[in-house]
Structure formats: C-alpha cells, structure tokens
Amino acid sequence: MEKKYWVPSIERTDMVLKKIGQSPNQLRLIDLSKELEINKSSLFSLLNTLENLKWITKEGDTYNLGPALGALSAAYLNQFNILQSFHKEAGFSVAVINEHIQLGILEEEDVIYLGKMEGDSRVRLVTNPGMRFPAYASSIGKIQLIGHTKEELQKRFETSDWEQKTPNTISSLDELYENVQLAKRDGYAIENEEASLGFHCVAAPIYNFENKIIAGVSFTMMKSSWGTKKDAAKDEILNLAFRLSQIAGYSGHMKQAVNKEIE
CATH class of the missing domain: 3.30.450.40 (GAF domain)
Structure with missing residues (x-):
C-alpha cells in the first residue's frame, strides 16, 4: 500500500482498536505498549482520547471497544x-x-x-x-x-x-x-x-x-x-x-x- 501520504497516528489508532477488539477486557496499557511497540506516554494520550470519544471504554485497568464504534458500524451496515x-x-x-x-x-x-x-x-x-x-x-x-x-x-x-x-x-x-x-x-x-x-x-x-x-x-x-x-x-x-x-x-x-x- 502506498504510504506517501500516510498518517502514523491513524495507523497506531487502527492497531490499538484491532488489538482491543481481538482481546476485549484483557489488555492493560502496559500490555498494549509491549505488544504494539508503542511508547507508553504516547499510548496513554491516544487511549485517553479514544476513551473520551467513546471509541473505547475502560474497566479497571483493561479496555473494551466503545459504543461510538457500535454506532459507526450500524451506520455502515x-x-x-x-x-x-x-x-x-x-x-x-x-x-x-x-x-x-x-x-x-x-x-x-x-x-x-x-x-x-x-x-x-x-x-x-x-x-x-x-x-x-x-x-x-x-x-x-x-x-x-x-x-x-x-x-x-x-x-x-x-x-x-x-x-x-x-x-x-x-x-x-x-x-x-x-x-x-x-x-x-x-x-x-x-x-x-x-x-x-x-x-x-x-x-x-x-x-x-x-x-x-x-x-x-x-x-x-x-x-x-x-x-x-x-x-x-x-x-x-x-x-x-x-x-x-x-x-x-x-x-x-x-x-x-x-x-x-x-x-
């Protein structure tokens, strides 16, 4: 895929959402950081943003996909x-x-x-x-x-x-x-x-x-x-x-x- 006009932050977001979707309510920030090789500080900001946008939810220390993604999926279907x-x-x-x-x-x-x-x-x-x-x-x-x-x-x-x-x-x-x-x-x-x-x-x-x-x-x-x-x-x-x-x-x-x- 041509990456001349690639946006790395969106790629990281895609990786995070897919990983959480594969293992709901199982991965902590440190787990995601290790598996995706993303700096913990950068990942914290990304997760916080996604949580505020309701793309993900946090239960204790682990993450699930959020209701905003459900709404987008319903709209797509x-x-x-x-x-x-x-x-x-x-x-x-x-x-x-x-x-x-x-x-x-x-x-x-x-x-x-x-x-x-x-x-x-x-x-x-x-x-x-x-x-x-x-x-x-x-x-x-x-x-x-x-x-x-x-x-x-x-x-x-x-x-x-x-x-x-x-x-x-x-x-x-x-x-x-x-x-x-x-x-x-x-x-x-x-x-x-x-x-x-x-x-x-x-x-x-x-x-x-x-x-x-x-x-x-x-x-x-x-x-x-x-x-x-x-x-x-x-x-x-x-x-x-x-x-x-x-x-x-x-x-x-x-x-x-x-x-x-x-x-």
Missing part, C-alpha cells in the same frame, strides 16, 4: 443495505422511465451520492457516487430536508456561501425554506436546472422503520425529455422510494399515490 437494495430495485424503475437514477444521503449541508443506475441516455451527470454536492442545489438534498424547521435549516446552512451552480440555483435561506415546504406538501422535490443547465430532477425520500428519512432517490433527465416524462418520472421515483422504504422497515404510506399495486 445501514448504508450498505440501502446501497444493495438500491442496485436491486432501481433497475426496475430505469426500465420504466429509461433515465438515470441516483441514491444519496444527507451529511451536514451536502448530499453524498452513494449509487447510480443509468438509463440509455448518453449524457453525463454532474454528480457521481462518492461526490459531495450542496443539498440546496439538488432535489435529492431538498427532499431530505422536509422535516427541518426554518431554524434548523438556518443552523445547518449557517456557513454556506450559497454557491450558484446555475442562475436558477437557490441563493438564500428563505428561498430554500419555501422550496422545502413545497416538497413537504407534495411528497417529492423538483429541481429545475438548479444543479446544471439543461437538466431537471425529481426526488423522493426513503424512510426507515423509525419513520425517519435516511436517504433520497432521484431521476435526472435532459430538458428535452422533461416535458413528456416528468409526471411518469414523479410517480416512478415515489414508487421506488416506497419499495426501498419498505425494505428498510417502513410501515407507513407515501404521501402521493404511486400506483394501484402500492395502494
């Missing part, structure tokens, strides 16, 4: 399951509309795109899996904000510079709040050339068993297709979001009726 389900289900929706579909989650003021399923269109999206993009400039971001009050939106976007991706991009908190309230009313979010000129999107939310929004899915298409496909795309993205929500344990009903089978 949840994300993994969403991604697997998306790749399984999105193909059916692409077959209906024949346009690109994306999956994304909300993190701070951005959307992180996790997955993509392509239709026959040869156009390239401005976003791809692994990319971050301002939530206010995307339908997949706006739909995941529908549970936010205006005060919560202000806090989330307090450091945002409201970068204008196009002349149509949302440029203020008031405008975002108005868009989010519209999406909340309708149950889906529309993006009209806000992320890239010539493209339109429609997104729907994915809920989990706690009735909380955990992700969003969206269709993206060119302006030339939007006029004829927007209604069908809206229904199908709601259909897909509902199927994914059911897989995630959601037992409610989507706000918009999508088809007789779901109803």
